[in-house]
Amino acid sequence: MTPPTFAPHPFDFPAPVAPPHVRSGVTVWRRIADTLAGEIRDRRYADTGKLPSEAELSARFGVNRHTLRQAVSALQAQGMLRIEQGRGMFVQHELLNYPLARRTRFSENLQRQGLLPGKQLLTARCEPAAERVARELELAGGDDVLLVETLSEANGQPVNLASAWYPAERFGGLLEMLGEGAQTTEILARLGVRDYLRRESRITTQLPGEEAARLLRQSAARPLLCVESVDVDLEGRPVKYGETLFSGDRVQLLVRSEDA
Amino acid sequence: MTPPTFAPHPFDFPAPVAPPHVRSGVTVWRRIADTLAGEIRDRRYADTGKLPSEAELSARFGVNRHTLRQAVSALQAQGMLRIEQGRGMFVQHELLNYPLARRTRFSENLQRQGLLPGKQLLTARCEPAAERVARELELAGGDDVLLVETLSEANGQPVNLASAWYPAERFGGLLEMLGEGAQTTEILARLGVRDYLRRESRITTQLPGEEAARLLRQSAARPLLCVESVDVDLEGRPVKYGETLFSGDRVQLLVRSEDA
DNA sequence: ACTGATTTGTGCGTATGTATC
C-alpha cells in the first residue's frame, strides 16, 4: 500500500547522519512516536499486524535503539501497540467510525461496529450562559443553562469528552434525571422533545490540555478532533449546544451526504 | 467569553514552581506557543485583538521572559500574531469556514467570505493505483489513475494541500487540460461529467510531515485536519478520490445538515 | 532437548540541549 503523498514519511525525517539544525521544539523520540502512530493509523501494518523490529526501525530513523524504544514505549502506554519480548511489536487497535448525521445517537453506532459503549457523567450543574453559549442557544444574556459533561468510551477506551449546554428554563428536571442514570434522549422525550436533529457541526482540531489528555488517555502531543454542534427540535428551536473533543488517535468522523 | 471547559488553559500548564515529572517530549517554549495559538484560535482575544504583555504572559506561564519571547516569535513567523515595539502583540487572523456539502466548490465559498482564492498545481501525473485508491474508485488492481496535487490559498495564505486521484481510462485528457490552466469542474464537464456530488467525507486529524508543514507554512507541532473523500457522478460511479490536508490553525470544517 | 539466530529488556557511561537560578 502506498502511503499518502504528504503523510509523515521516513524520508521526511531529519537526514540519518547530520542532526537537524532547525529547532522544531519537538524531541526526536516524540516525532518518531507520532510518525509511527500516523502509520499505524494509516493501516500500513494492518495486513500482518506486526511492526518492523527495533533494529530495523532505529536504522530507518537513524537513531539509537534506546531512542526508538522511548518512542514505542510511549505508544504502548497509550494503548496503540503491544510489545512482546522475543516476539516483536504488534498493532493494538484501529480507528473507530463516528458518523456525523442529522440524527446522531452514540450507543447505536458503537453497537453496530461491535463495540461496547460506556458513558461516565463528569459534571452536571446550572450556570449563567456564557456569551457564546447564549448566542448558539438563542438565549438572552444572563439566562441560565444546564452544563453536562461526559466521557464516552468504547470497550473501555475513552472516545470523547463532551460538554453540552441546555436552556435551563425549558429543561427543568434534566440534571436530577441524569443523576438517576437516565439516557439523554429519553430525558428530552420526557421533557417534551419528541425528536431532535443536528443542525450544524463545526469541526476543528487542537492539541489537548493536560486535563483532556489525561481523561482521554492520550499523549498531549497528539491532536484531537473538536466538534461544536447545535441540536434543534422539530420546530427548529435550539435544544442543545455541544462541544465534543474526540481522541484523534482512535476516532474518525464520517460525513455521509444523505440522499435528497 | 468563557473558554471551552477542556481547552488548553493556563493552569493546565506545568505548575509554576516545580518542573513537570511527566515527559511530554515537547519543549516549554513550543508548548507555550501551542497554548497561545490555541487560545487565539479559540477567539479568547477576539474582542480587543490584543494579547497580554510579555511580562504578564511570562508570569502566567511561570517562565523567563526569554522563553516566552521565543514562543511568540515563532507565532509571529507563522503569521498568527504581529508584534509592534512599544505597543504590544496583536492577533493577526481568524478561522476560515470550509463547508463540507454534497456540492463543494472551493472558489465560491471563499468569495462568499470575501476572500481571494488561489490554486497552485504541484503535481500532475499518471501512476498505477495503490490498493486504497483502487478500492475507493472501484477499480481493478493494476489500473492506472491520474494523480493531481494542488495547494489552495486564500488571500495568499495556504489553506489546504489536496491529492486527488481520477480513473485514468475514463479521463484521458485531464492532465493536459490542467496544464493549460483549466478549472477542474470545467474539465470534468468537457469529459462527460455534467455534475458530480460528494458521497462521503472521512475526517481525521494528524500532525504534518515536514513537507506538508513547509507548504502550508504551519508549525510541525500544530495539527492538521485531514479529509478523505469520494466524489461520484449522477449515476453513482466514483469520479474522484481525494485526500486533503487543511491547516488546523486557519480552517474549520462546516457540516450543515441539509433539509430533506 | 539442544543450538543459533532473532527480538525485546536492561544497565552503564558520556555528551548535548534546555530551563532555572
Added chain:
DNA sequence: TGATACATACGCACAAATCAG
C-alpha cells in the same frame, strides 16, 4: 554570566524470551 539540574540522545554490552532447525 556562570553554575546547576534535568531530559534527551548516543554507544556498547549483556540478559531474557522466542522461534526455527
